[in-house]
Amino acid sequence: MLQVIADLDRCVGAGQCVLTEPGVFDQDQEDGTVVILDDTPEDERTITRVREAIHICPSRALALAESGASGRTDTP
Amino acid sequence: MTESPVLPLTRTCPYAPPAEHVQLQQEPVARVTLPDGSQAWALSRLEDIRAMLADPRFSSDRQREGFPLQPPGPRPAPPRQPMIGLDPPEHGEARRAVLGEFTIRRMNALRPRIQQIVDEHVDGLLAGPRPADLVSALALPVPSLVICELLGVPYADHDFFQTRSANLLDRTIPAEKRYAAANEIREYMATLIIQKEKQPTDDLIGRQIAKGADREDLAGLGFLLLLAGHETTGNMISLGVMTLLERPSALAALKQDPAVTPEVVEELLRYFTIAEYVTSRVAREDVEIGGVVIPAGDGVITLGNVANRDPAAFADGDTFDIGRGARHHIAFGFGPHQCLGQNLARVELQIVFDTLFARIPDLRLATTTDELSFKDESTVYGLHSLPVTW
Ligand code: SF4
Numbered sequence: 001m002l003q004v005i006a007d008l009d010r011c012v013g014a015g016q017c018v019l020t021e022p023g024v025f026d027q028d029q030e031d032g033t034v035v036i037l038d039d040t041p042e043d044e045r046t047i048t049r050v051r052e053a054i055h056i057c058p059s060r061a062l063a064l065a066e067s068g069a070s071g072r073t074d075t076p
Numbered sequence: 077m078t079e080s081p082v083l084p085l086t087r088t089c090p091y092a093p094p095a096e097h098v099q100l101q102q103e104p105v106a107r108v109t110l111p112d113g114s115q116a117w118a119l120s121r122l123e124d125i126r127a128m129l130a131d132p133r134f135s136s137d138r139q140r141e142g143f144p145l146q147p148p149g150p151r152p153a154p155p156r157q158p159m160i161g162l163d164p165p166e167h168g169e170a171r172r173a174v175l176g177e178f179t180i181r182r183m184n185a186l187r188p189r190i191q192q193i194v195d196e197h198v199d200g201l202l203a204g205p206r207p208a209d210l211v212s213a214l215a216l217p218v219p220s221l222v223i224c225e226l227l228g229v230p231y232a233d234h235d236f237f238q239t240r241s242a243n244l245l246d247r248t249i250p251a252e253k254r255y256a257a258a259n260e261i262r263e264y265m266a267t268l269i270i271q272k273e274k275q276p277t278d279d280l281i282g283r284q285i286a287k288g289a290d291r292e293d294l295a296g297l298g299f300l301l302l303l304a305g306h307e308t309t310g311n312m313i314s315l316g317v318m319t320l321l322e323r324p325s326a327l328a329a330l331k332q333d334p335a336v337t338p339e340v341v342e343e344l345l346r347y348f349t350i351a352e353y354v355t356s357r358v359a360r361e362d363v364e365i366g367g368v369v370i371p372a373g374d375g376v377i378t379l380g381n382v383a384n385r386d387p388a389a390f391a392d393g394d395t396f397d398i399g400r401g402a403r404h405h406i407a408f409g410f411g412p413h414q415c416l417g418q419n420l421a422r423v424e425l426q427i428v429f430d431t432l433f434a435r436i437p438d439l440r441l442a443t444t445t446d447e448l449s450f451k452d453e454s455t456v457y458g459l460h461s462l463p464v465t466w
Contacts, residue, residue: 009168010412012168012171012175012412012413012414013171013172013175013178013179014408014414014415014418014419015178015179015180015418015419016403018179018180019180019403019419019422020403026181027179027180027181028176028179029176029179029181029182030176031172031175031176032172032175032176032177032178032179033172033175052403052404055404056403056404058129058130058409058410058411058412058414059130059411059412059414060130
């Protein structure tokens with residue numbers, strides 16, 4: 001399974017991910033950094049849009065990895 | 077080897093980057109000469125520019141030796157660099173302190189108020205004489221009012237900082253005059269902040285004061301946001317209206333389906349890339365980009381305009397095509413400095429286009445494109461005026 005990973009230290013809160021796929025990405029209302037709403041999206045269309053978000057994220061803070069890979073996420 | 081071109085250059089066709097920029101694309105990492113005789117590198121491939129702007133080995137510090145395209149002569153160092161000139165880790169801290177003010181949700185919450193401002197200006201346009209100048213009647217005042225309200229800057233003062241921001245960005249006026257303009261805006265901000273310290277207000281500046289922001293830093297931030305809010309969105313509005321009025325099929329698509337508007341906005345941003353030289357950098361160490369080693373201390377200029385038509389990223393990039401999916405353009409820059417206000421700009425542009433063409437369906441140009449006067453001398457491209465009628 002694919003897992004969406006965000007590096008909060010890199011994120012510069014441009015919100016490009018939220019504009020691309022609001023079902024998966026949101027922003028922290030205080031500091032504007034990315035919040036992952038669904039870290040293991042399953043349908044193909046959503047995954048395509050997650051890949052687009054990864055491509056346009058200006059700080060290269062996002063990644064898709066095989067589930068279980070290490071990486072910082074903001075889900076507890 | 078051919079003579080290296082001297083940058084900056086001006087457009088000859090309003091819809092296309094300067095011919096020399098396009099030529100530079102043949103050599104993606106090219107040596108160029110600057111007006112002061114110094115040399116720099118110009119990048120024109122989208123991927124190279126993205127890589128460079130995301131690479132912390134390139135500095136945004138305009139005070140650093142080798143930073144390209146600085147006005148000549150001794151440069152008065154501002155007490156504190158505004159965010160645009162900071163490198164990590166200071167940049168991240170400064171940016172994060174205000175990020176919360178610019179989230180997508182925050183920007184969407186502003187929609188009703190922006191709609192109201194746009195409606196009032198369309199009312200004014202309709203009540204006024206024909207032909208009308210769209211730049212002074214709508215394109216400039218709308219973003220100006222919005223950024224003033226957001227920051228908590230009295231709109232009554234807008235003439236003061238509007239003339240100064242225009243001077244600051246004008247490449248043809250002497251450097252001292254540009255520095256003087258910058259200083260005046262900075263002093264204005266400092267005074268406003270002191271006022272707000274005494275009488276707290278619930279606006280961006282007021283909230284930053286309440287959070288304990290440093291006065292100097294805040295003055296720099298206010299200055300930057302005010303400047304960016306004035307000279308960019310307004311120009312995109314007028315260029316956008318011009319473009320759409322000349323492209324009936326794109327305009328019809330926009331009128332028919334509001335879901336198309338965001339696509340139109342992205343394509344307009346890509347197509348014009350109105351501020352390219354602001355994303356210059358200087359190498360802190362030797363770095364290889366696109367197969368060329370850029371030595372430490374060398375300046376790098378990004379030709380965003382050409383890169384946003386890079387065939388590797390945008391097929392048939394010289395064509396205005398609202399269906400292409402242009403979201404990976406770099407009109408707002410790239411990397412950690414990517415425009416903080418980009419989503420405010422998007423919301424404003426969407427509301428303006430939707431409202432204007434719905435309320436004045438037979439809006440048309442009152443002149444021909446070759447009679448229009450473009451801001452060729454400015455760091456931010458745009459139109460001096462746009463005569464329209466209906
Ligand atoms: S696009 Fe990237 S930088 Fe912007 S909010 Fe999303 S993760 Fe952060």
